Amino acid sequence: MARIKDVAALAGVNRSTVSRIINGEGKFREETKKKVEQAMAELNYRPSAIARSLATSSSNMMGLLVTYYTGGFFGSMMEQVQSELDTHSKFLITAQGHHSDAGEQQAIQRFHDLRCDGYILHSRHISDDTLCEFAKQHPPFVLLDRVVPSLEERCITFSHHKASSIAVQHLLDQKHRLIGCITGPTCRENSLQRKQGYLDTMAQAGIVVDESWCEEGNYGYQSGYEATKCLLTRHPELTAIFSCSEEMTVGAMQYLHEHGIQVPQDISIVSFDSVERCAELYPAVTSVCFPINDMAQSAVQVLMDLIAGKAVSKVHEFEPKLVVRGADRALS
Template sequence: MATIKDVAKQAGVSIATASRVINNAPHTSQAAVVAVKEAMEKLGYRPNANARALVSKSSNTIGVLVNDVSAPFFGTMVKAIDTIASEQEKQLLIGSGYHNATKERNAINLLINSRCESLVIHSKGMSDSELCDLANEIPGMVLINRVVPGMASRCIALDNKKGSYIATEHLIRNGHKHIGYICSSHNIEDAIDRREGYLDALRDHGIEIREEYIEYGEPDETGGEQAIVNLLAKNIPLTAVATYNDYMAAGSMALLQENGLRIPDDMSVIGFDDGHIARYIYPRLTTIRYPIQAMANEAVKLSLQLVHDENAAQNERKLFMPILIKRSSVSCLR
């Protein structure tokens, strides 16, 4: 028996588009309508009751896609969205995409088929063009932590490059010239931008860029620990390390201290995100604040507005600026 996936494949459209055609939903092109109906007839497809639970009907549910729901960063994001949802007497449905295009796509389709009109999407795996196609189909879809040119007015993002620049420049202004960088091994925009911010700060201050000063790892404590091990093994004269996030910073700090290095006297460390861990490791971590709560508030409010007014988005994306949070893990070299 043919399924809606078979129909979408035969018609050359997404599952979301096929669903909207089957249920006579608005915002669907005439070409898609014709293609899907022809595919249904050819395959002998008959929609069942579950296939009719679609975004075309009103719903009190907001869909949220995160990377990993167990990560504290995304817990903060979801909590902020849920606060607004509760005020609007709405519920959340949450999916995890794990920075994988197929998993993100499947999770979004599930949210759509669960009648979520408002969608707040944190996607790093799907292409710009596919996200733009989805945004055209789903008026209430907003991207967070990513800028897609074709839908920039519905993107809520942070200037990651600027944040990493500020972090590295803070180390430079404290007299450090031999500065390592611990980077995420994930091939995503955040990792690329933060690495470039580090490099730009070195260039602007006339400090030689050395590839051996950069190490990569999983963006967690274990990845940070392994990366600092690799840097120390090179026997290079580092006095400071900038990191992709606070968890990599925490892992590197633990390893340094276990090996008798004092922070910040022997090695200065700076993080990125200003998550809860930054306040409770010792010494307390100097870092870059990622205003994810404010960004999530902005994203869900915009999503709810777009459901009722497709012109609610501004002409330009909403770009948040990172802020340096000074604590105790950076020393000033005399």
């Protein structure tokens, strides 16, 4: 296996010159750089990542904290983060938070132990105060889909309340009044915001919503199936359903199909969507887009600026957008 001294000997330069060219340090004549590059290619020399890390005080690794690895949402997020990091020649290390404060802190400690240069955190359980303390001690990090006061410049945000309001208003504009809601788990702040957006928009239309018009799911397929069953068993008069996640919408559509309830002739449905699942259904479902891919890309860009010591804006908020498709109809 070729070593740096072999490259130096073949190129006719000293080892420090080879090292500095590899690490992008200093200025050299093009002729010198070309000799080193040719020697590296001829010897099939690959710089040691560990050695470069020690020399440059940079591991070229970034940490990404997610809730779990399964599901289209997190898979899409990880793919987008890795794709964006590839443009910066950075490696991605991922860890799960295991739905707990302790699990998320252990993941961050793992990033720290591996000397990651920065982190992207999709944190749901670590307190604001703890994150503020981390900001004083740890390498730079960016928070994805969360706002922490005093850390606004690190936050990539999205208004879940506004997105729900847009989706429900679409149904109201089609003269629906009996609109059920499949919510996410109420232990999550963003789920509560989605539900509250539904409730507030219905109230603004002068509609008193009975709590039995809402059924809690867990963002998964089966919970959407069961929630639809519960809603329509209690209230067969519902003319529309607002689903707070695309996976739950898939489950809802399956229940409706199995029970001969036609969409949109018998009932309309609109949904949140982050990975374009709603476009793949039949009929395709009108949805409000949660742009997690764009948000993940922005998170990497902000993180790279923080690592470089650049000033960053305190506002990184993404706007919801309604995509109208065919699974809803206006009432006469």
